[in-house]
Amino acid sequence: MKTRLKSTADIGLDQMLCFAVYKAEQAFNRVYRQALEPLGLTYPQFLTMRLLWSAGNLSVGEISERLGLDSGTVTPLLKRLTLMGLVKKARRTDDERRVDIFLTDEGRALEAKSEAVMQCIAQAIAVDGQEGDEMLMTINRLTANLTDAAER
Amino acid sequence: MKTRLKSTADIGLDQMLCFAVYKAEQAFNRVYRQALEPLGLTYPQFLTMRLLWSAGNLSVGEISERLGLDSGTVTPLLKRLTLMGLVKKARRTDDERRVDIFLTDEGRALEAKSEAVMQCIAQAIAVDGQEGDEMLMTINRLTANLTDAAER
């Protein structure tokens, strides 16, 4: 039988890079869901908290930008963190459009528990540092390409 | 100054593999959003249609399983595809618990437009086949590790 050129129509989901990333993201979500259960945080909430722990107070816009999220996503997320008593909002006095997000004592205290989470994740990833760094670069390059393409 | 051991607390978001995957998934979503606009499909809807195009009729459960999604996600998604007239549901006669999903003529016809989408995505990914395959394997291994860890 004649071998015909493979058209993109023949590519199954499992050969698609996008689907691999889709599943990887699902997998991270599931692992984090378990690991974060004792902290009472979701995965995006945890990312936000890590940002605040390492960078200190940030405005809503800075948080949006660093997480790559829209204000329509971040605003309600921060509202929930506020309700949990982990952060506080305060309008900036020199520019009243901006709203700064501060960690409360309780929010700062939660960082102690995050070490265990990170260990748990590192173990779940189960690749050594060297290889992990390579993965990181590879995936970042992919992201950069896609972002580039989306912007034209 | 003394160099101290790097604790996981010091790792910024940008050094975290999970965040890289998070952003890659965001990026794919944005590229697909643009590419799929002419088809009137979302990214998960497109994945579902590709599944049906290549595998033929499947039950709700089979679709859930292959996409790695819950019935609480898939059921409303299929309801929307049904409303668009792309698929039809039919209870299986030999086991009335099952619901088979069929492509309509319109649904089958839509495949013609999918080729352009795939080309567009391939171009956005911007890595050659060889390297893409390596990425695929790398990411799949990561996913396997995570899934493994989540299951114990």
Add this chain to the structure above:
DNA sequence: AAAAGATAAATCGCGCACAATACAATTGCA
């Protein structure tokens, strides 16, 4: 100094994702 434009955050509507639950059909087993 007033009008026009730009920017920051919040709000709304829609769709995805999952846990928990409900319910009906089927299977297994005593």
Add this chain to the structure above:
DNA sequence: TGCAATTGTATTGTGCGCGATTTATCTTTT
């Protein structure tokens, strides 16, 4: 045969994510 456990799908509630719009504040222009 009869009834309990299992299986397949749907429903509900909560949270994430984005586009579009709104409101308030700040900046620029004139």
